[in-house]
Amino acid sequence: MIEFDEPPQRRPYESVVPLINVVFLLLIFFLLAGTLQPTDDVEVDLPVGQVDDKRASEDLVLYVEADGFVYLGDRVMGADLAAYALRDFLDEQGIYDVSIKADADAPAHELIKLMEGLRNVGVREVNLVTEQSE
Template identity: 40%
Template structure:
């Protein structure tokens, strides 16, 4: 017989490694499924309008209040060149114009886009 005093049992250490694995898997999942939008090349305030559908196009033509264009990371004349190289079967071109842009200037931009072969465009607005 063993008459030595019984050693108190220590609680087993909690396994934290599986929890860390789950956290990292969730982090990877959210990073892989997130849609990261590129920042706008300059600050614009879209015009007010009612109705319409939300825009889904990723690459947009940005027009500032002074009509300087930006498309796909290119600005100025390079933006017009990038628009000329846009495929014909692409989705309608999404235009993000500033509310301060005069309508006559926007009409000239639309005419220039038609000259490049882009006939289908959508203008982004903000709800009233």
């Protein structure tokens, strides 16, 4: 009698739909996680800098527009009085580090007044935020 070989066993069909679902969920997660970042309260055109230093304080951010006015949230003040107007706020919040996001066209003398005033009210460190040059 003739013996025939058994036909090869076929592997069961495995659906790739769960894998595709997982890939799409990961894609959605990374798209959302990558784009959710806080926006600035005031639109300023930051100057370009050479240093890539990531020490900008997240405690308090002051914005200086091209007209020289200083913004903290919805509060607007002149650069010469800003530090003194913020003295109580800084003391009660316990903030000793401040970042300044100044417009590239902001007058330098206004920035100097602001930095000197912040130093006089007890701020330990002032960081001037810039965009990194290419």
